[in-house]
Amino acid sequence: MNISKHFSILKGKQRDDPVQREKGGQQLCSIEAMEQQMNIPEGYHVDLKCQEAILQERNRDIDRFLESLPERYRQERGKILKRAEPVGSSVFRIKEASRLMPDAISFLQGLDAEGVAAPSGMIFTADTLSSARGRMERRWHAASGGIYIALCFVPELLPSHHDLYPLVPALSIAQVLQAHGVNAEIRWINDVLIARKKVSGVLMEQISLAHSREQWIICGIGVNVNQEKFPRELPSATSLRMETGGVWDREMILAKIIARTSLNLALLHQWECMLAEEAISIEELREMDEEPAPIIQPYRSLCSFLGNRVIYGQDADRRPEAIALARGIMENGHLMLEMEDGATITVGTGEIRFY
Numbered sequence: 292m293n294i295s296k297h298f299s300i301l302k303g304k305q306r307d308d309p310v311q312r313e314k315g316g317q318q319l320c321s322i323e324a325m326e327q328q329m330n331i332p333e334g335y336h337v338d339l340k341c342q343e344a345i346l347q348e349r350n351r352d353i354d355r356f357l358e359s360l361p362e363r364y365r366q367e368r369g370k371i372l373k374r375a376e377p378v379g380s381s382v383f384r385i386k387e388a389s390r391l392m393p394d395a396i397s398f399l400q401g402l403d404a405e406g407v408a409a410p411s412g413m414i415f416t417a418d419t420l421s422s423a424r425g426r427m428e429r430r431w432h433a434a435s436g437g438i439y440i441a442l443c444f445v446p447e448l449l450p451s452h453h454d455l456y457p458l459v460p461a462l463s464i465a466q467v468l469q470a471h472g473v474n475a476e477i478r479w480i481n482d483v484l485i486a487r488k489k490v491s492g493v494l495m496e497q498i499s500l501a502h503s504r505e506q507w508i509i510c511g512i513g514v515n516v517n518q519e520k521f522p523r524e525l526p527s528a529t530s531l532r533m534e535t536g537g538v539w540d541r542e543m544i545l546a547k548i549i550a551r552t553s554l555n556l557a558l559l560h561q562w563e564c565m566l567a568e569e570a571i572s573i574e575e576l577r578e579m580d581e582e583p584a585p586i587i588q589p590y591r592s593l594c595s596f597l598g599n600r601v602i603y604g605q606d607a608d609r610r611p612e613a614i615a616l617a618r619g620i621m622e623n624g625h626l627m628l629e630m631e632d633g634a635t636i637t638v639g640t641g642e643i644r645f646y
Contacts, residue, residue: 331383331398332383332385332394332397332398334385334386334388335383335384335385335394335415336383336384336385337381337382337383337384338382338383338384338416339382341379341382341384341414341416341542341545341546342379342380342381342382344542344543344545344546345378345379345380345382345546345549345550345553346379346380347546348546348547348549348550349372349375349379349550349553349554350372352547352550352551352554353368353371353372353554354368356551356554356558357371359589360558360585361585363565364558364561364562364585367561367565370561370564371554371557371558371561372557373557374556374557374560374561375550375553375554375556375557376412376553377410377411377412377444377553378412378414378442378444378549378552378553378556378557379412379414379546379549379550379553380410380412381410381412381413381414382413382414382416383413383414383415383416384415384416384417385415385416385417385418386417386418386419387417387418387419387420387421388415388417388419388420388421389420389421389422390420390422390424390511391415391416391417391420391439391440391441391511392441392494392496392509392511394415394441395413395415395441395443395509396496396498396509398415399443399498399500399507400500400501403500403501403502403503403505404501404502406502406503408503408505409443411443411444411445412442412443412444412553413442413443413444414440414441414442414443414549415440415441415443416438416439416440416441416545417439418435418439419433419434419435419437419439420433420439421433424494429608431492431513432518432521432522432525432528433513434518436515436516436517436518436519436530436532436541437513437514437515437516437517437518437530437541438512438513438514438516438541438544438545438548439512439513440510440511440512440513440545440548440549441509441510441511441512442460442509442510442512442549442552443507443508443509443510444507444508444510444556445505445506445507445508446497446506446507446508447560447563448559448560448563449563452559452563452584452623453497454623454624454625454639455559455584455586455623455624456495456508456556456559457480457481457493457495457624458480458481458586458587458590458624459552459555459556459559459586460481460493460495460510460512460552461477461480461481461482461483461491461493461590462477462555462586462589462590462593463548463551463552463554463555464483464491464512464514464548464551465477465483465593466551466589466593467544467547467548467551468483468485468490468531469593470547473485473531473534473535474486475490475593476593476594476595476596477590477593477594478594478596478642478643478644478645479594479596479617479620479626479642479643480624480626480640480642481493481495482642483514485529485531485534486529486534487527487645488527488528488529488534489515489527489528489529490514490515490528490529490530490531490534491512491513491514491515492512492513493510493511493512493513494510494511495508495509495510495511496508496509496511497509512548514531514544514548515528515529515530515531515533516530516531516532516539516541516544517530517531517532517538517539517541518530518532518533519532519533520533531544555586558585558586559584559585559586562584562585583622584622584623584624587620587622587624590620590624591619591620594617594620596617596643596645597617597618597619597620598616598617598618599616599617599645599646600614600615600616600617600646601614601615601616601617601628601643601644601645601646602614602643602644602645602646603615603626603628603638603641603642603643604641604642605640605641605642606642607641607642607643607644608644611644612641613628613630614631614646615628615629615630615631615636616628616629617643618635621637623639624639625637625638625639626638626639626643
Protein backbone atom coordinates (compact mmCIF):
# COMPACT_ATOMS: atom_id res chain seq x y z
CA MET A 292 0.00 0.00 0.00
CA ASN A 293 1.28 3.44 -0.89
CA ILE A 294 1.66 5.51 2.28
CA SER A 295 2.35 8.96 0.95
CA LYS A 296 0.01 11.61 2.27
CA HIS A 297 0.90 13.82 5.24
CA PHE A 298 -1.81 15.42 7.33
CA SER A 299 -1.56 18.44 9.59
CA ILE A 300 -4.45 17.90 12.02
CA LEU A 301 -4.93 14.77 14.08
CA LYS A 302 -6.54 14.93 17.48
CA GLY A 303 -5.22 11.52 18.43
CA LYS A 304 -4.25 10.58 21.96
CA GLN A 305 -0.96 9.47 23.39
CA ARG A 306 -0.94 6.21 25.31
CA ASP A 307 -1.91 8.11 28.45
CA ASP A 308 -3.76 5.13 29.91
CA PRO A 309 -2.92 4.43 33.58
CA VAL A 310 -1.42 1.15 32.34
CA GLN A 311 1.50 2.82 30.54
CA ARG A 312 4.04 0.84 28.54
CA GLU A 313 7.73 1.16 27.89
CA LYS A 314 8.35 1.28 24.17
CA GLY A 315 11.88 -0.12 24.05
CA GLY A 316 13.36 2.93 22.35
CA GLN A 317 10.40 3.60 20.10
CA GLN A 318 9.14 7.14 20.55
CA LEU A 319 5.62 7.92 21.71
CA CYS A 320 3.97 10.53 19.50
CA SER A 321 2.80 13.82 20.91
CA ILE A 322 0.12 15.55 18.88
CA GLU A 323 2.74 18.02 17.63
CA ALA A 324 5.12 15.24 16.56
CA MET A 325 2.32 13.42 14.79
CA GLU A 326 1.48 16.57 12.85
CA GLN A 327 5.04 16.60 11.55
CA GLN A 328 5.74 12.90 11.08
CA MET A 329 2.63 10.79 10.75
CA ASN A 330 1.22 9.58 7.44
CA ILE A 331 -2.18 8.30 6.47
CA PRO A 332 -2.89 5.89 3.64
CA GLU A 333 -3.46 7.53 0.29
CA GLY A 334 -7.07 8.58 -0.17
CA TYR A 335 -7.98 8.66 3.54
CA HIS A 336 -8.75 11.79 5.52
CA VAL A 337 -9.09 12.52 9.21
CA ASP A 338 -12.77 12.62 10.19
CA LEU A 339 -12.91 15.12 13.02
CA LYS A 340 -16.71 15.18 12.94
CA CYS A 341 -16.86 11.43 13.61
CA GLN A 342 -14.27 11.73 16.38
CA GLU A 343 -16.39 14.36 18.10
CA ALA A 344 -19.57 12.29 17.68
CA ILE A 345 -17.90 9.29 19.33
CA LEU A 346 -16.74 11.44 22.24
CA GLN A 347 -20.22 12.88 22.74
CA GLU A 348 -21.90 9.48 22.57
CA ARG A 349 -19.47 8.03 25.09
CA ASN A 350 -20.13 10.87 27.53
CA ARG A 351 -23.88 10.35 27.12
CA ASP A 352 -23.62 6.58 27.45
CA ILE A 353 -21.33 6.15 30.44
CA ASP A 354 -23.94 6.33 33.22
CA ARG A 355 -26.41 4.08 31.41
CA PHE A 356 -23.55 1.67 30.77
CA LEU A 357 -22.57 1.51 34.44
CA GLU A 358 -26.03 1.31 36.00
CA SER A 359 -26.37 -2.47 35.66
CA LEU A 360 -22.85 -3.21 36.92
CA PRO A 361 -21.78 -3.91 40.53
CA GLU A 362 -21.23 -0.85 42.70
CA ARG A 363 -17.45 -1.14 42.70
CA TYR A 364 -17.39 -0.45 38.93
CA ARG A 365 -19.71 2.54 39.27
CA GLN A 366 -17.21 3.93 41.78
CA GLU A 367 -14.54 3.71 39.05
CA ARG A 368 -16.51 5.83 36.57
CA GLY A 369 -13.71 8.33 35.98
CA LYS A 370 -11.06 5.67 35.42
CA ILE A 371 -13.26 3.69 33.03
CA LEU A 372 -14.05 6.81 31.05
CA LYS A 373 -10.36 7.69 30.91
CA ARG A 374 -9.45 4.23 29.70
CA ALA A 375 -12.10 4.48 26.97
CA GLU A 376 -10.85 7.80 25.57
CA PRO A 377 -8.29 6.54 23.02
CA VAL A 378 -10.81 4.41 21.11
CA GLY A 379 -12.16 6.55 18.29
CA SER A 380 -9.97 9.57 19.06
CA SER A 381 -8.35 9.09 15.62
CA VAL A 382 -10.71 8.27 12.74
CA PHE A 383 -9.50 7.83 9.16
CA ARG A 384 -12.19 7.77 6.47
CA ILE A 385 -12.24 6.87 2.79
CA LYS A 386 -15.16 6.66 0.38
CA GLU A 387 -14.26 3.22 -1.00
CA ALA A 388 -11.55 0.72 -0.10
CA SER A 389 -10.78 -2.81 -1.12
CA ARG A 390 -10.50 -4.00 2.49
CA LEU A 391 -9.88 -1.99 5.64
CA MET A 392 -7.93 -4.46 7.76
CA PRO A 393 -5.00 -4.77 5.30
CA ASP A 394 -4.88 -0.97 5.01
CA ALA A 395 -4.74 -0.63 8.78
CA ILE A 396 -2.03 -3.28 9.11
CA SER A 397 0.09 -1.68 6.38
CA PHE A 398 -0.26 1.67 8.08
CA LEU A 399 0.91 0.28 11.42
CA GLN A 400 3.81 -1.55 9.80
CA GLY A 401 4.89 1.57 7.91
CA LEU A 402 4.95 3.70 11.05
CA ASP A 403 6.71 0.95 12.97
CA ALA A 404 9.45 0.79 10.34
CA GLU A 405 10.03 4.51 10.94
CA GLY A 406 10.20 4.02 14.72
CA VAL A 407 6.93 5.86 15.30
CA ALA A 408 4.24 4.57 17.65
CA ALA A 409 0.70 4.84 16.35
CA PRO A 410 -2.06 5.83 18.79
CA SER A 411 -3.98 2.84 20.13
CA GLY A 412 -7.69 3.04 19.35
CA MET A 413 -7.48 4.22 15.74
CA ILE A 414 -10.50 3.69 13.49
CA PHE A 415 -10.43 3.16 9.74
CA THR A 416 -13.84 3.42 8.06
CA ALA A 417 -15.20 3.36 4.51
CA ASP A 418 -18.57 3.83 2.84
CA THR A 419 -18.11 0.74 0.67
CA LEU A 420 -15.63 -2.14 0.34
CA SER A 421 -14.98 -3.84 -2.99
CA SER A 422 -13.34 -7.04 -1.69
CA ALA A 423 -14.59 -7.50 1.87
CA ARG A 424 -14.06 -10.88 3.46
CA GLY A 425 -15.16 -12.55 6.66
CA ARG A 426 -14.11 -15.77 8.34
CA MET A 427 -12.68 -18.44 6.07
CA GLU A 428 -12.37 -15.82 3.31
CA ARG A 429 -16.14 -15.77 2.86
CA ARG A 430 -17.43 -12.86 0.84
CA TRP A 431 -18.97 -9.98 2.79
CA HIS A 432 -21.38 -7.89 0.72
CA ALA A 433 -20.18 -4.39 1.67
CA ALA A 434 -22.29 -2.11 -0.47
CA SER A 435 -23.32 1.46 0.26
CA GLY A 436 -25.56 1.77 3.28
CA GLY A 437 -23.53 -0.31 5.72
CA ILE A 438 -20.98 0.47 8.43
CA TYR A 439 -17.47 -0.83 7.79
CA ILE A 440 -14.77 -0.33 10.41
CA ALA A 441 -11.29 -1.51 11.31
CA LEU A 442 -10.49 -0.79 14.97
CA CYS A 443 -6.81 -1.02 15.92
CA PHE A 444 -5.72 -1.25 19.54
CA VAL A 445 -2.87 -2.48 21.71
CA PRO A 446 -4.10 -5.31 23.97
CA GLU A 447 -3.74 -4.41 27.63
CA LEU A 448 -5.15 -7.57 29.18
CA LEU A 449 -2.83 -10.31 30.33
CA PRO A 450 -2.44 -12.98 27.62
CA SER A 451 -4.49 -15.38 29.76
CA HIS A 452 -7.47 -13.03 29.34
CA HIS A 453 -7.09 -12.28 25.61
CA ASP A 454 -9.90 -14.66 24.67
CA LEU A 455 -12.32 -12.12 26.17
CA TYR A 456 -11.55 -9.57 23.44
CA PRO A 457 -13.59 -11.26 20.66
CA LEU A 458 -16.73 -10.99 22.82
CA VAL A 459 -16.58 -7.20 23.02
CA PRO A 460 -17.59 -6.05 19.50
CA ALA A 461 -20.65 -8.32 19.18
CA LEU A 462 -21.74 -7.47 22.73
CA SER A 463 -21.40 -3.75 22.02
CA ILE A 464 -23.29 -3.90 18.72
CA ALA A 465 -26.11 -5.99 20.18
CA GLN A 466 -26.40 -3.64 23.17
CA VAL A 467 -26.68 -0.59 20.90
CA LEU A 468 -29.33 -2.25 18.74
CA GLN A 469 -31.28 -3.44 21.78
CA ALA A 470 -31.28 0.11 23.12
CA HIS A 471 -32.97 1.15 19.86
CA GLY A 472 -35.70 -1.44 20.18
CA VAL A 473 -34.18 -4.05 17.88
CA ASN A 474 -34.30 -7.64 19.15
CA ALA A 475 -30.65 -8.38 18.37
CA GLU A 476 -28.93 -11.52 19.61
CA ILE A 477 -25.39 -12.90 19.58
CA ARG A 478 -24.28 -16.09 17.87
CA TRP A 479 -20.97 -17.16 19.40
CA ILE A 480 -18.38 -15.87 19.00
CA ASN A 481 -19.15 -12.54 17.43
CA ASP A 482 -22.02 -12.62 14.93
CA VAL A 483 -25.06 -10.42 15.62
CA LEU A 484 -28.42 -11.69 14.39
CA ILE A 485 -31.98 -10.43 14.07
CA ALA A 486 -34.58 -13.19 13.77
CA ARG A 487 -31.69 -15.59 13.09
CA LYS A 488 -30.47 -13.55 10.12
CA LYS A 489 -27.04 -11.96 10.22
CA VAL A 490 -26.94 -8.18 10.56
CA SER A 491 -23.32 -7.84 11.71
CA GLY A 492 -20.07 -9.76 11.64
CA VAL A 493 -16.65 -9.30 13.22
CA LEU A 494 -13.20 -10.52 12.22
CA MET A 495 -10.25 -10.16 14.61
CA GLU A 496 -6.55 -10.56 13.92
CA GLN A 497 -3.56 -10.11 16.22
CA ILE A 498 -0.25 -8.99 14.74
CA SER A 499 3.26 -8.35 16.04
CA LEU A 500 5.16 -5.39 14.58
CA ALA A 501 8.63 -6.23 13.33
CA HIS A 502 10.57 -3.26 14.74
CA SER A 503 8.95 -2.63 18.13
CA ARG A 504 7.63 -6.18 18.67
CA GLU A 505 4.46 -4.49 19.87
CA GLN A 506 1.26 -6.53 19.71
CA TRP A 507 -1.83 -5.07 18.05
CA ILE A 508 -5.36 -6.34 17.60
CA ILE A 509 -7.12 -5.40 14.37
CA CYS A 510 -10.89 -5.75 14.61
CA GLY A 511 -12.89 -5.63 11.38
CA ILE A 512 -16.57 -4.82 11.90
CA GLY A 513 -19.39 -4.82 9.38
CA VAL A 514 -22.96 -3.78 10.19
CA ASN A 515 -25.76 -3.90 7.63
CA VAL A 516 -27.74 -0.72 8.17
CA ASN A 517 -29.66 0.72 5.21
CA GLN A 518 -29.28 -1.95 2.54
CA GLU A 519 -32.59 -2.91 0.95
CA LYS A 520 -31.51 -6.24 -0.54
CA PHE A 521 -28.64 -8.73 -0.72
CA PRO A 522 -27.39 -11.07 -3.43
CA ARG A 523 -29.32 -14.30 -3.79
CA GLU A 524 -26.33 -16.30 -2.53
CA LEU A 525 -26.64 -14.57 0.87
CA PRO A 526 -30.11 -15.67 2.01
CA SER A 527 -29.27 -15.37 5.71
CA ALA A 528 -28.16 -11.71 5.51
CA THR A 529 -30.36 -8.85 6.64
CA SER A 530 -30.13 -5.16 7.51
CA LEU A 531 -31.64 -2.83 10.07
CA ARG A 532 -33.74 -1.24 7.32
CA MET A 533 -35.05 -4.59 6.10
CA GLU A 534 -35.98 -5.65 9.63
CA THR A 535 -37.51 -2.39 10.85
CA GLY A 536 -38.79 -0.79 7.65
CA GLY A 537 -37.09 2.52 8.43
CA VAL A 538 -33.99 4.40 7.30
CA TRP A 539 -31.33 4.67 10.01
CA ASP A 540 -28.82 7.40 10.74
CA ARG A 541 -25.69 5.47 9.83
CA GLU A 542 -23.23 7.96 11.35
CA MET A 543 -25.15 8.00 14.62
CA ILE A 544 -25.12 4.19 14.85
CA LEU A 545 -21.40 4.11 14.00
CA ALA A 546 -20.62 6.58 16.80
CA LYS A 547 -22.78 4.67 19.29
CA ILE A 548 -21.15 1.33 18.43
CA ILE A 549 -17.61 2.70 18.79
CA ALA A 550 -18.53 4.51 22.01
CA ARG A 551 -20.02 1.38 23.57
CA THR A 552 -17.10 -0.74 22.33
CA SER A 553 -14.69 1.68 23.99
CA LEU A 554 -16.57 1.38 27.29
CA ASN A 555 -16.68 -2.42 27.22
CA LEU A 556 -12.94 -2.56 26.47
CA ALA A 557 -12.25 -0.03 29.23
CA LEU A 558 -14.36 -2.06 31.66
CA LEU A 559 -12.29 -5.17 30.95
CA HIS A 560 -9.04 -3.27 31.41
CA GLN A 561 -10.23 -1.67 34.64
CA TRP A 562 -11.48 -5.04 35.92
CA GLU A 563 -8.04 -6.58 35.47
CA CYS A 564 -6.36 -3.56 37.06
CA MET A 565 -8.72 -3.80 40.06
CA LEU A 566 -7.90 -7.49 40.48
CA ALA A 567 -4.22 -6.58 40.72
CA GLU A 568 -4.76 -3.58 43.01
CA GLU A 569 -7.13 -5.39 45.36
CA ALA A 570 -5.26 -8.71 45.16
CA ILE A 571 -8.56 -10.47 44.42
CA SER A 572 -8.19 -13.85 42.79
CA ILE A 573 -10.57 -15.41 40.30
CA GLU A 574 -11.40 -18.00 42.96
CA GLU A 575 -12.38 -15.28 45.45
CA LEU A 576 -14.66 -13.71 42.85
CA ARG A 577 -16.37 -17.07 42.43
CA GLU A 578 -16.92 -17.25 46.19
CA MET A 579 -18.47 -13.77 46.01
CA ASP A 580 -20.88 -15.22 43.41
CA GLU A 581 -19.75 -12.73 40.80
CA GLU A 582 -18.53 -13.36 37.29
CA PRO A 583 -14.74 -13.04 36.94
CA ALA A 584 -15.14 -10.69 33.94
CA PRO A 585 -17.97 -8.16 34.05
CA ILE A 586 -18.85 -8.57 30.35
CA ILE A 587 -19.67 -12.29 30.63
CA GLN A 588 -23.19 -12.04 32.04
CA PRO A 589 -24.32 -9.31 29.61
CA TYR A 590 -22.89 -11.40 26.78
CA ARG A 591 -24.67 -14.56 27.96
CA SER A 592 -27.96 -12.71 28.27
CA LEU A 593 -27.89 -11.97 24.53
CA CYS A 594 -27.08 -15.56 23.45
CA SER A 595 -30.42 -17.16 22.52
CA PHE A 596 -28.69 -20.29 21.22
CA LEU A 597 -27.80 -21.47 24.73
CA GLY A 598 -29.73 -24.61 25.62
CA ASN A 599 -30.21 -25.50 21.95
CA ARG A 600 -28.45 -27.91 19.63
CA VAL A 601 -25.93 -26.29 17.34
CA ILE A 602 -23.57 -27.25 14.55
CA TYR A 603 -19.96 -26.53 15.51
CA GLY A 604 -16.80 -26.30 13.42
CA GLN A 605 -13.94 -24.06 12.41
CA ASP A 606 -15.92 -23.73 9.17
CA ALA A 607 -19.39 -24.79 10.27
CA ASP A 608 -20.92 -24.25 6.83
CA ARG A 609 -18.57 -26.35 4.72
CA ARG A 610 -16.83 -28.59 7.25
CA PRO A 611 -19.03 -29.12 10.32
CA GLU A 612 -17.28 -31.05 13.08
CA ALA A 613 -20.03 -31.79 15.58
CA ILE A 614 -23.68 -31.44 16.47
CA ALA A 615 -23.91 -30.65 20.17
CA LEU A 616 -25.96 -28.97 22.87
CA ALA A 617 -24.74 -25.44 23.68
CA ARG A 618 -24.46 -25.63 27.47
CA GLY A 619 -22.97 -22.27 28.36
CA ILE A 620 -20.42 -19.50 27.99
CA MET A 621 -17.42 -20.04 30.25
CA GLU A 622 -15.77 -17.29 32.30
CA ASN A 623 -13.06 -16.94 29.64
CA GLY A 624 -15.57 -16.60 26.78
CA HIS A 625 -15.19 -20.17 25.58
CA LEU A 626 -18.25 -22.19 24.60
CA MET A 627 -19.21 -25.35 26.50
CA LEU A 628 -20.71 -28.07 24.31
CA GLU A 629 -22.37 -31.30 25.38
CA MET A 630 -21.69 -33.99 22.81
CA GLU A 631 -24.14 -36.66 21.77
CA ASP A 632 -22.46 -39.19 24.06
CA GLY A 633 -22.95 -36.89 27.07
CA ALA A 634 -19.33 -35.74 27.28
CA THR A 635 -18.68 -32.00 27.58
CA ILE A 636 -15.96 -30.04 25.84
CA THR A 637 -15.05 -26.36 25.73
CA VAL A 638 -13.93 -24.59 22.56
CA GLY A 639 -12.33 -21.17 22.20
CA THR A 640 -12.25 -20.81 18.42
CA GLY A 641 -14.56 -21.71 15.59
CA GLU A 642 -18.22 -20.91 14.96
CA ILE A 643 -21.69 -22.31 15.36
CA ARG A 644 -24.88 -22.53 13.35
CA PHE A 645 -28.39 -23.29 14.57
CA TYR A 646 -29.22 -26.95 14.06
